[in-house]
Amino acid sequence: MQTHSFGSTGLMVSPLGLGAGQIGYGGMDDDAAGRVLSHALDLGITLIDTAHCYGDSEERIGRHISHRRDEFVLSSKCGHAIAGHDDWTPGIIRPGVEDSLRRLRTECIDIMHLHSCDARHLEDGSLADELDALSREGKIRVVAYSGDNEDLAAAVASCRFASIETSVNIADQHNLRATVPDAAAAGLGIIAKRPLANGMWRHAERPTGEYGDYYWDRLRELAYDVDLDMGEFALRFSAFAPGVCSAIVGTTSVDNLSKAADAVDAGPLPDAVIAHVAERWHAVSEGWDSRT
Template structure:
């Protein structure tokens, strides 16, 4: 298992975290008992960070039920405050903070999360969206600081609304937050240009999400792969013709098995290569896949020259939110 220090503290967290969006049904239907067991399984394997959100359906409740059964050391628990923007959209374009997170809502949403998770304190509470225009309305930060003072949360963070990682640079430099979460993977490595080094310099935790590009980088996708209507990926992979996506995946197969035993392993090794990545979130609601992902942490990292080749020549920048919400 690999660990890193969270936000300049002495607190060690695993470099792979349990991304709990899959517990809410957005990545396919599973029995509740299976999902609870998946959380316990990953904890048993040594993972000590769980990232969930108010917007992830039943995810918080199921994490809470799993934690009631867990007899080991309490994991580092992260959640996110759900936006109240009308219609639940607003991911791809700037929205007023007063509409996304009106005064009083941050406390109310946090209290709901505490009840659903059945805990007294959440280690990291994040805004589920963030735009730099919000910095001139610091009431949202004041509310979170008050919750921190009351012992209901320990750290404050933001989750960026899409791949535009540079919008967080002023916030990282300001010292206002402890963590930033955003998209980072083989296809979209741009956070390495500025955001990750800025986070390192300012003792801000960098949390990578979508490291498998919603599973596409694992190589599971075929021309005939079908998704349930409730599955988040139903339209994701057809942002462009699916054959184009698969062609990009096939280009990565040249690195397997010499540098990774699978495409999924290659994706994880790529994201964890830079020491500025505090933790990388991956769906672990299927124990078999969780085992494979966790096993990567005991293997040799990508050689520098291989990492550089992938970084330079295999990027494929796409903003899924362009077509999903615009």
Template sequence: MSLPTLHTHHRALGNTGLMVSPLGLGTVKLGRDQGVKYPTGFTIPGDDEARLLLAQARDLGINLIDTAPAYGRSEERLGPLLRGQRDAWVIVSKVGEEFEAGQSRFDFSAAHTRRSVERSLQRLHTDRLELVLVHSDGNDLDILEHSEVYQTLAALKQEGKILAFGLSGKTAAGGLKALEQGDCAMVTYNLKEQDERPVIDYAATHGKAILVKKALASGHVCLAPGVDPVRASFELLFSHPGVSSAIVGTINPLHLAHNVATVARILGPH
């Protein structure tokens, strides 16, 4: 029997015109192993291992890849790794957060936003990014109301350098504000944290896109004996019509295959 895949389960990313797999591959672990909140340590995979992981993701029907300047060397590694297959991927990157010498620093100015996107294009060896999200420091409303980041992203969209933009935020108020003028919100939504659910509700009724981060609570979920936490987590997510895709940052091929099989079963025959 062949393994279940997500090829027949691609869905609209809000009203962007893009079609994405219900699971996306998060790539923080390809570039950064400092200051990340995972329950167990990990080693950043070498190029061969990373290439195999990306090939496996494609074979399993994943076409969405999530990266960021704050993910260490993730973007610059992905550029060469994705050579020759750029059109097979929907790439999400970020602006606003830089990670240097083990520390995060934030800059939401117009000049930095534009420089950051140009640098991401160079690192990823591409002429466009499908989606760019503001990497919030937690002050979501302040960023959206008092910095130039959103209008700069809107200008970059007009120029065709990015196809859509939004916010990877930390509050429901920020997510709602982000969707009023933007295309997408990335929210935390899992069995333990559901404060940002109103953002998903809004997206469902307004044709906006939702990407879920920490869908598996970064590996911290524990449930009653005999209950599969991965299945329970994805059942919660995909029972909501507003969820476009969940970003899962695994570098373990078995975990990746298990996640895909679980989601394919939940979404059923297509």
């Protein structure tokens, strides 16, 4: 799998990344998690994205692939849920990052995101200041933000972040059209999360209480008419969307990860398909934003 520049950060990433949430809380045993992580690197996937709040994900990455650390760009998240510290305060940043470094068994995390922090906590710049200090110490390389909608727009407008992670898929294009162009123009690295729209097309009836169930409603309204496997269509759309550097896929299956890699290796969607997606989106998506 080829790699390309991650914005102007100096990092190089593959267009497909591994979202390691399910590695930590997807019901996997430790050996199975190790197989998925190792298989990702064997496929040439060079971006692994995790977070301290993804169960055992960071520990498993450290245990199973820290000896291959030079083969991948490591992305994690911070800012909340650290015992003894208030969420979204400067004092939570350093202990969160240092705990992640220990679990991941590395001296430096390449990309560290503020994780879905709302705009009002960004205003005084103190959270970014703490991340900048850790960057100067060599504990992180890229100060980043993960989120959607108005909070994402505020993060990009602040000019304090060199990378963003945001929702981009065939049923969720608000950030792609509203904020990603500005981020790309400023040289930010851009990671697309939820590129498969939670696979909602697989359900004949609307799932009840399943995460991302509103994508099912949207896909019915969008009614895409494409002569492609839906998973391949969705992933190629996200991975090669304008400005996107890498799309992260979560899975517990080495076979599904291989299928995702094959889909991305097929390259961008044909122009006619892209035009069809744009036409359907503009026809029915008024008022739609991303939901976190």
